[in-house]
Amino acid sequence: MNDTVTAVRAAKSAKAVTAPVVDVVVPVYNEEVDLGPCVRRLHAFLTLSFPFTARITIADNASTDSTLEVARQLAAQLDGVRVVHLDRKGRGRALREVWQASDAQVVAYMDVDLSTDLNALLPLVAPLVSGHSDVAIGTRLASSSRVVRGPKREIISRCYNLILRTSLQAKFSDAQCGFKAMRSQVAKLVLPLVEDGEWFFDTELLVLAERIGLRIHEVPVDWIDDPDSRVDIVDTARKDLQGIWRVGRALTSGRLPINELRAAIGREPLVEGVPLGMVGQLVRFGIVGVTSTLAYLLLYVVLQGITGAQAANFLALLITAIGNTAANRAFTFGVRGSNQAVSHHFQGLIIFGVGLALTSGSLFTLHHWAPDAAVHLELLVLVVANLVATLLRFVGLRWVFRNAGKHPAPEAAR
Secondary structure (H helix, E strand, O other): OHHHHHHHHHHHHHHHHOOOOEEEEEEEOOOOOOHHHHHHHHHHHHHHHOOOOEEEEEEEEOOOOOHHHHHHHHHHHOOOEEEEEEOOOOHHHHHHHHHHHOOOOEEEEEOOOOOEOHHHHHHHHHHHHOOOOOEEEEEOOOOOOEEEOOHHHHHHHHHHHHHHHHHOOOOOOOOOOOEEEEEHHHHHHHHHHOOOOOOOHHHHHHHHHHHHOOOEEEEEOEEEOOOOOOOOHHHHHHHHHHHHHHHHHHHHHOOOOHHHHHHHHOOOOOOOOOOOOHHHHHHHHHHHHHHHHHHHHHHHHHHHHHHOHHHHHHHHHHHHHHHHHHHHHHHHOOOOOOOOHHHHHHHHHHHHHHHHHHHHHHHHHHHHHOOOOOHHHHHHHHHHHHHHHHHHHHHHHHHHOOOOOOOOOOOOOO
16 A cells, blocks of 8 residues: 555656646736636546647736736646746736746646637647757638637737738737747847837747748638727737837847857758858848949939040949949848948958959950950940959858847846
């Protein structure tokens, strides 16, 4: 009998200290009525229908009713349920606190109303457990999603996501669906950069994840709107717009250490010998190159009749080289802000000198062999020379910006 009791206690103790695969966080504020049915239903699902070991963490956001007492009763009655209490209100703040401290392999969260069908939980976390994806989100805006909600919320949701796509170039479809998961290892690196502690938390996290290059997996969900939702739509919309402006400025100014996190988390190149991100850089460099070449040719044609061929070539190339370096710095290589800007432009002018030598040498050779060459022949020679100079410029600018935009790595990344 004593051996049996000892074995049972040992089993319970082992179960208590073993880290679960998935930690499902339920953030709550004044949910004394809905919390019990929600957690019991979720617990039953995880126990009977979920293949991975899981824990439910009730994150109480400074509730002023008896939510905390109900949560503690549930934790005492149900295995694998725990409570974390925060003295400050805010869903994002609660998620950051719990996710950063979690020992699980994958951290997730869902709203207490369980608007999302629980059958979507396995498709949400499976790509994270396997390591294929880094972040997973439920989406109510996919064509295969089944959603029941009023037209007001539908319009607001679609307009908000349209704003994100146009202002922050977001590619994910649904920022605010209360059904998300993330690999813990990645969460500990990204979360220190997320400033918002309320409803904009989700959006800010996803924008950063996308910019860093994390793989975001989207799961179409069945979702039924909770008519008793306490979200203040007007106040939330105002704060969301403020958050979009703040994050946009941080990305533009280079204040966020995107390059460092991309290097810490990014995958190896798909093609051996092709550095990570080089293909995208080539495309962006090509766009800048075509634009600056057209500007260069236009300036040359305008100036050629005034200053002569060599002077026109020098001035046109100098003007477009300055613009080319600035555009490639921000657009091609993602370097923002004033940090090292003077040094970058100085090195860009050195590369300009190489291009000037190629184009001027080509013009000199053409005029040596054909002193009366027409303007269209000069342009043809300059285009060919510029193609060679462009290739050298790309290699040179990759060297110039090899360490550009770096910031001290966040503590978690270290």
